[in-house]
Amino acid sequence: MxxxxxxxxxxxxLLVSVLGACGDDDSGDGGGGGGDKLTIGFxxxxxxxxxxxxxxxxxxxxxxxxxVELKFSDAQGKQENQIKAIRSFITxxxxxxxxxxxxxxxxxxxxxxxxxAEIPVILTDRAIDSTDESLxxxxxxxxxxxxxxxxGEWLVEDEKDxxxxxxxxxxxxxxxxxxxxxxxxxxxxxxxxxxxFKIIASQTGQFTRTDGKQVMETFLKSHxxxxxxxxxxxxxxxxAIEAIxxxxxxxxxxxxxxxxxxxxxxxxxxxxxxxNFIVECSPLLGPQLMDLxxxxxxxxxxDKRVLTEETTFTPEQAKEVLPERKY
Amino acid sequence: xxxxKHHLFWPFAVFVxxxxxxxxxxxxxxxxxxxxGHLYGSLIDIARRAAPLILVGVGMTLVIAxxxxxxxxxxxxxVSGALSCLLIGDLGDPDGVxxxxxxxxxALLLCLGxxxxxxxxxxxxxxxxxxxxxxxxVAGRGLAQLITxxxxxxxxxxxxxxxxxxxxxxxxxxxxxxxxxxxxAGLLTRRTALGLLLxxxxxxxxxxxxxxxxxxxxxxxxxxxAAVCAGIAGLIYSSNVASADSNAAGNLIELDAILAVVIGGxxxxxxxxxxxxxxxxxxxxxxxxxxxxSVGIPVEATLLFKAVVVVVLCLGQSPAFRERVLRRRTPxxxxxxxxx
Numbered sequence: 001m002x003x004x005x006x007x008x009x010x011x012x013x014l015l016v017s018v019l020g021a022c023g024d025d026d027s028g029d030g031g032g033g034g035g036d037k038l039t040i041g042f043x044x045x046x047x048x049x050x051x052x053x054x055x056x057x058x059x060x061x062x063x064x065x066x067x068v069e070l071k072f073s074d075a076q077g078k079q080e081n082q083i084k085a086i087r088s089f090i091t092x093x094x095x096x097x098x099x100x101x102x103x104x105x106x107x108x109x110x111x112x113x114x115x116x117a118e119i120p121v122i123l124t125d126r127a128i129d130s131t132d133e134s135l136x137x138x139x140x141x142x143x144x145x146x147x148x149x150x151x152g153e154w155l156v157e158d159e160k161d162x163x164x165x166x167x168x169x170x171x172x173x174x175x176x177x178x179x180x181x182x183x184x185x186x187x188x189x190x191x192x193x194x195x196x197f198k199i200i201a202s203q204t205g206q207f208t209r210t211d212g213k214q215v216m217e218t219f220l221k222s223h224x225x226x227x228x229x230x231x232x233x234x235x236x237x238x239x240a241i242e243a244i245x246x247x248x249x250x251x252x253x254x255x256x257x258x259x260x261x262x263x264x265x266x267x268x269x270x271x272x273x274x275x276n277f278i279v280e281c282s283p284l285l286g287p288q289l290m291d292l293x294x295x296x297x298x299x300x301x302x303d304k305r306v307l308t309e310e311t312t313f314t315p316e317q318a319k320e321v322l323p324e325r326k327y
Numbered sequence: 328x329x330x331x332k333h334h335l336f337w338p339f340a341v342f343v344x345x346x347x348x349x350x351x352x353x354x355x356x357x358x359x360x361x362x363x364g365h366l367y368g369s370l371i372d373i374a375r376r377a378a379p380l381i382l383v384g385v386g387m388t389l390v391i392a393x394x395x396x397x398x399x400x401x402x403x404x405x406v407s408g409a410l411s412c413l414l415i416g417d418l419g420d421p422d423g424v425x426x427x428x429x430x431x432x433x434a435l436l437l438c439l440g441x442x443x444x445x446x447x448x449x450x451x452x453x454x455x456x457x458x459x460x461x462x463x464x465v466a467g468r469g470l471a472q473l474i475t476x477x478x479x480x481x482x483x484x485x486x487x488x489x490x491x492x493x494x495x496x497x498x499x500x501x502x503x504x505x506x507x508x509x510x511x512a513g514l515l516t517r518r519t520a521l522g523l524l525l526x527x528x529x530x531x532x533x534x535x536x537x538x539x540x541x542x543x544x545x546x547x548x549x550x551x552x553a554a555v556c557a558g559i560a561g562l563i564y565s566s567n568v569a570s571a572d573s574n575a576a577g578n579l580i581e582l583d584a585i586l587a588v589v590i591g592g593x594x595x596x597x598x599x600x601x602x603x604x605x606x607x608x609x610x611x612x613x614x615x616x617x618x619x620x621s622v623g624i625p626v627e628a629t630l631l632f633k634a635v636v637v638v639v640l641c642l643g644q645s646p647a648f649r650e651r652v653l654r655r656r657t658p659x660x661x662x663x664x665x666x667x
Contacts, residue, residue: 218620
């Protein structure tokens with residue numbers, strides 16, 4: 001008796017959640033394109049991090065500023081939701097479809113549908129592994145290899161007067177993730193010319209503070225002679241700072257720290273001198289995306305690969321920009 | 328009964344083996360020094376890392392003893408860390424002890440409520456535990472994300488830091504909390520009838536009810552205990568890094584906790600349980616994690632290394648497997664041995 005009723009309740013709960021997800025797909029009035037106003041359908045990954053939230057906000061705000069009608073869908077980290085959203089954009093006949101793929105593979109079918117419907121597609125932030133490049137017009141996002149390279153080049157310049165050896169420990173991102181692989185490769189490439197740079201330990205900190213702290217705690221004990229820490233994102237670096245302080249060393253002085261991302265918390269630590277250098281990985285690609293969308297909608301040609309406008313920060317620069325840092 | 332047939336012989340042997348392995352790669356692995364008035368060393372790190380897992384594992388052991396399972400512990404951890412950090416951030420004086428204690432109390436009260444919800448679904452409505460707690464596993468993380476607004480919440484509060492990163496009498500507070508909870512749970516289950524009743528409910532709920540045992544109330548109780556334990560673990564987790572990350576906090580810890588319980592010799596089918604085994608299991612898992620780092624196993628091979636150790640351990644613990652491979656003649660004492 002109870003079991004039966006529970007089953008009904010559960011089914012109802014599941015139904016509600018499924019319906020809720022569908023509701024997100026269509027945030028507009030369903031009118032679609034065709035008017036003189038440009039309509040973009042954007043399928044976002046989700047809201048898993050502060051970086052992502054800033055990315056969403058940038059796209060929404062720049063769409064408003066550019067007079068573009070934006071149909072926004074949140075896939076909540078699931079590919080099937082994103083495919084559903086893209087199909088609904090095709091049905092609504094939007095002018096341009098843009099999306100940030102949850103995963104790299106499995107997009108050929110739905111992008112073929114968009115191509116048949118003659119709707120141009122722009123990838124943002126993450127790439128797909130399809131061999132058919134004609135499925136999308138352009139891919140706009142950061143070059144993670146370049147980010148790693150910038151980090152390595154700064155270190156080479158900073159340590160040029162040191163006789164060495166310079167002992168480096170590395171906190172990698174999630175194993176297999178593109179940013180982790182590429183930031184590692186770019187950094188290794190930049191320091192390989194000089195043999196005095198040695199990566200003495202490299203482990204994953206899963207892009208999180210807790211893992212960054214725990215891995216650094218172990219590094220500090222098994223390698224007493226660490227000179228430099230290179231972390232693939234700010235959060236792991238922030239966790240490592242706590243471990244370094246707990247070991248009685250001064251982050252930024254005893255151990256130099258280089259990170260990637262430049263989120264607000266990282267920039268704060270940079271301005272306090274606890275981090276020495278941050279390579280920016282900007283989520284604010286909204287304005288560039290709007291320009292691209294307008295060009296492809298007018299039938300113009302665009303580059304297959306567009307880089308996000310990004311920079312690097314030293315402690316002094318961090319102090320200057322910190323007050324108006326949004327994310 | 329010889330020592331090597333004790334149900335914790337195998338986990339203990341692997342634990343010692345891992346520690347010995349570390350000596351070869353890290354000269355000062357066993358050195359514990361006093362640093363800024365507290366103990367400092369790799370072994371202390373292992374204990375500190377194991378504290379949240381011990382807490383979650385103790386709760387999980389009791390749930391599994393009744394034949395249930397709780398998948399929502401990781402999400403409950405995220406909720407408790409998120410709520411306490413949010414409340415402390417709103418305090419006028421984040422360094423005030425009273426305010427921090429109040430925030431912690433509210434967070435743990437919410438966790439207690441979540442445990443009541445889990446227990447209600449399982450014991451009153453009669454939903455299967457794996458499904459009932461799956462609901463909160465998904466919804467709980469959503470709730471945590473709602474509390475933090477999807478961002479990482481930073482908190483600068485000296486009293487709150489004490490829970491996860493502080494020291495009392497040179498010992499890490501987080502470890503003291505975990506040990507205290509484990510001892511209280513051990514006393515309650517071994518010095519009172521509670522343990523016997525739990526085993527009885529896990530063995531056969533129907534027979535227990537017919538024997539006059541309040542099976543429903545007991546089942547309800549263990550889910551509440553598990554949620555509160557997870558809540559405390561969540562406080563330690565967030566306090567350790569002075570921030571609440573609703574995505575990462577307690578992510579997949581339910582699986583580590585179940586592994587710790589299994590390593591410790593508790594039967595997943597319910598009935599028989601060992602709290603000391605779970606504590607050893609949790610310490611073993613974290614020793615394994617630290618070993619991977621200090622030995623310097625490449626990131627790509629980390630999971631494989633873990634898998635090999637766990638498989639060897641579980642096979643070694645299985646009496647059936649041992650009997651086949653080692654051709655033991657002496658009969659296995661069924662009540663003490665455990666099929667992993």
